[in-house]
Amino acid sequence: MTDKTSKRIRIFDTTLRDGEQTPGASLTADDKMEIARQLSKLGVDTIEAGFPSSSEGEKKVVKDIAKEGLTSEICALSRATKGDIDAAIECDVDLVHVFIPTSPVQMKYAVNLTPEQVLSATIESIEHVKKHGVKCEFSPMDATRSEMPFLKIVCQAAEKAGMDSLNVPDTVGIMIPKTTIKLIEELRTVVKVPISTHCHDDFGLAVANSLAAVEAGATQVHVAVNGLGERAGNASLEEVVMALHEIYKYKTGVNTRLLYSTSRMVASLTGIGVQANKAIVGENAFAHESGIHTRGVTEKPLTFEPIKPELVGRTRKLVAGKLAGTSGIKAELEEIDIHPTEEQLKEIVQRVKELGDKGKMVTDADLLALSSSVIGQVIREEKIVDLADIAVMTGIKVIPTASVRLTLDGKEYIAAETGVGPVDAVLKAIQKLTNNLENIRLSEYRLEAITGGSNAVAEVIIKVADEKGNVVSARAAREDIVMASVEAMINGINKLLIKNRKQGNKK
Numbered sequence: 001m002t003d004k005t006s007k008r009i010r011i012f013d014t015t016l017r018d019g020e021q022t023p024g025a026s027l028t029a030d031d032k033m034e035i036a037r038q039l040s041k042l043g044v045d046t047i048e049a050g051f052p053s054s055s056e057g058e059k060k061v062v063k064d065i066a067k068e069g070l071t072s073e074i075c076a077l078s079r080a081t082k083g084d085i086d087a088a089i090e091c092d093v094d095l096v097h098v099f100i101p102t103s104p105v106q107m108k109y110a111v112n113l114t115p116e117q118v119l120s121a122t123i124e125s126i127e128h129v130k131k132h133g134v135k136c137e138f139s140p141m142d143a144t145r146s147e148m149p150f151l152k153i154v155c156q157a158a159e160k161a162g163m164d165s166l167n168v169p170d171t172v173g174i175m176i177p178k179t180t181i182k183l184i185e186e187l188r189t190v191v192k193v194p195i196s197t198h199c200h201d202d203f204g205l206a207v208a209n210s211l212a213a214v215e216a217g218a219t220q221v222h223v224a225v226n227g228l229g230e231r232a233g234n235a236s237l238e239e240v241v242m243a244l245h246e247i248y249k250y251k252t253g254v255n256t257r258l259l260y261s262t263s264r265m266v267a268s269l270t271g272i273g274v275q276a277n278k279a280i281v282g283e284n285a286f287a288h289e290s291g292i293h294t295r296g297v298t299e300k301p302l303t304f305e306p307i308k309p310e311l312v313g314r315t316r317k318l319v320a321g322k323l324a325g326t327s328g329i330k331a332e333l334e335e336i337d338i339h340p341t342e343e344q345l346k347e348i349v350q351r352v353k354e355l356g357d358k359g360k361m362v363t364d365a366d367l368l369a370l371s372s373s374v375i376g377q378v379i380r381e382e383k384i385v386d387l388a389d390i391a392v393m394t395g396i397k398v399i400p401t402a403s404v405r406l407t408l409d410g411k412e413y414i415a416a417e418t419g420v421g422p423v424d425a426v427l428k429a430i431q432k433l434t435n436n437l438e439n440i441r442l443s444e445y446r447l448e449a450i451t452g453g454s455n456a457v458a459e460v461i462i463k464v465a466d467e468k469g470n471v472v473s474a475r476a477a478r479e480d481i482v483m484a485s486v487e488a489m490i491n492g493i494n495k496l497l498i499k500n501r502k503q504g505n506k507k
């Protein structure tokens, strides 16, 4: 485990195990493999690939991941039973993670075992793993609600049986940093093996508790990308890693520049989105709207950014809105090569604020249109992507299907997709092309009816993002929802490509 002198903390990733237990998350075998490859590239020390005894399919995926030759160590989860351990070992993993509850409530109601039975199962199962020459991490599940004398007995017996590391799960997330420090310090007096933590976020304290455990001497943390996991989730990988690097000045093996792309991949494959205000990977984590902030960050980023967005694979975003200031809007316009005079800029800011005051979100496309009318010239809308044709089919017995023909840099591409409805199908077909060609995907979709009735005008507001973390918003309003969606999407993609290419030219 960690060499304490260099303070290198091991990152044990459980996105593919506890993370997959997130209600609503579902991953295919291919998805799991894709995420495992990315996690290894990211540099996590251990990938908990799954729970082999849970199904034949799961066993096969864990085995395939173990065979993939990844740099990260591959781990399989196992209950403290011979059958589970054998299933894990058959997957040829580097590490078996054995768990059994030690709290009174879980021993009685979750597994119906007496403390004596828990103790002997602990010893027998760790010995069984070690007999196969495989490394074993042991977790006394619900450690934080266990009675200390019994917990100590189990941990000591586990060490004697050969466990290589002790993981301390805060299974229902009831710790605070102070109690975490006390617990880890106390366990360090009874075992010599490296200590790890596994914190759940039921009270939003998983990251703080994981860091507290490190302060108390834990040398490994269990984390999951985007904080996925049972109920409120596990400690978030990106938050723990960045706090360790930037606040504690500790090292991990993680290449932080891949954090954002990893987060996006996991969000898109699990179908669990990331809240906009989430630290490090949320859409707003490096976005600034209010005048004083945008002015500050454009003059000196350190004013309102604790870290450079590039460090985590992102870019800064200045947002136009009612709180926006002149310098922020000026910088935003300059990014897309628009240089208004001082008078024009004043007027643009005024109009942005008026829109914001009406409760309207000011999209990037709005800013462009507004500037265009103030400057008195139509700002030439570059069209890198143009829609050539779409065909949509839907019905009671027909799976909604869409085919799209579009041009990108003058070259024609065609894609077809199915979806839960016509809008879904058509947007998926467009994304299939733009994702493959330019790594652009839809990050938000909002539909609003502007007028009532069956011929209501539908307003669609979308956000599209690229792998560098650039996000662009656009809107379109039409009576036909499908066409409004397509128009907003194509609009957004064009804005993003223009921005992207301008950034590329500046380098």
Ligand code: KIV
Pocket: 018, 099, 139, 141, 142, 169, 170, 171, 172, 198, 200
């Ligand atoms: O939360 C928990 O206790 C777990 C165990 C399997 C370690 O996920």
Ligand code: ZN
Pocket: 018, 169, 171, 198, 200, 229, 230
């Ligand atoms: Zn857990």
